[in-house]
Amino acid sequence: MPLNFASSGSGGSPFIRFSVEDNEWLRSSEEGELETVDLATNPVMIDIERVRQGWLKLQGGRDWVQWPDNDYTKCAKPSDAHKEGASVDFYSTKLFGDEPVREFCSSQEGAKVFIKQLYDACEEKFGSGQVPVIKLTGSNKVKMGRGNTRIPTFEVVGWKERPDDLNVGVPGTTIDTSSKSAATSAPVAEAESGSSGDINFDEI
Numbered sequence: 517m518p519l520n521f522a523s524s525g526s527g528g529s530p531f532i533r534f535s536v537e538d539n540e541w542l543r544s545s546e547e548g549e550l551e552t553v554d555l556a557t558n559p560v561m562i563d564i565e566r567v568r569q570g571w572l573k574l575q576g577g578r579d580w581v582q583w584p585d586n587d588y589t590k591c592a593k594p595s596d597a598h599k600e601g602a603s604v605d606f607y608s609t610k611l612f613g614d615e616p617v618r619e620f621c622s623s624q625e626g627a628k629v630f631i632k633q634l635y636d637a638c639e640e641k642f643g644s645g646q647v648p649v650i651k652l653t654g655s656n657k658v659k660m661g662r663g664n665t666r667i668p669t670f671e672v673v674g675w676k677e678r679p680d681d682l683n684v685g686v687p688g689t690t691i692d693t694s695s696k697s698a699a700t701s702a703p704v705a706e707a708e709s710g711s712s713g714d715i716n717f718d719e720i
Contacts, residue, residue: 519567519635532606532618534627536666539655543611543618553611555652559673561607561720562620562650563682564634565642572601572623580621599623602631607647607682610719617681626658626665637672646675647682649720676720 530544532553542550570582575597584590588600601623609616622628638648651673655666 519632530612530615530618532620534620534622534624534668536624536626539666541652556654558608558611559649559651559720560611561647561676561679562634563605563607563647563678564631564638565647566605567631567635568603570601570603571598572621573598574623602628604631605682607679608720616679624665625660626667630668630670634670641675645678647678648672649674649676
């Protein structure tokens with residue numbers, strides 16, 4: 517079934533973020549500062565099958581409220597400051613060291629389009645016990661609503677067995693909600709399935 521949002525991170529650490537302003541991916545560090553991370557040269561595993569949807573508030577302190585069964589009708593919006601968002605785990609021992617699992621949690625419109633497109637590109641292999649290996653190839657700058665955003669572009673370069681670190685916690689469920697968001701009409705990001713001879717799958 518398709519991945520949809522209802523309309524228009526959980527704050528835990530470690531995490532990864534996408535900066536629309538700087539057009540770059542950032543990761544948390546032990547020092548508390550964000551560090552640039554190169555996901556174009558170094559692919560990561562993204563556990564998109566277990567994507568989580570919920571309400572995210574950033575004003576006055578980060579607050580994440582997950583929807584039961586990824587169904588927004590089962591979870592009232594906590595406040596006007598909360599926006600619908602999504603959370604998904606990135607995995608890389610090469611890039612993330614001792615904290616190989618990094619949460620990407622965002623309510624940005626471009627990020628939600630990216631997550632939906634990644635979900636759609638990978639859904640066919642859900643249930644196989646494997647996780648897609650993703651190369652983040654850049655981003656497309658688009659106008660959505662009253663402002664501009666960026667939609668990360670990607671390539672599916674392969675699949676690997678789900679690492680034990682990604683089995684911690686309760687798996688998410690697939691998503692079946694009604695969508696009225698700009699995500700359904702936004703330009704499609706690059707999403708090519710396949711494999712690449714340039715990728716060393718032992719160094720993800």
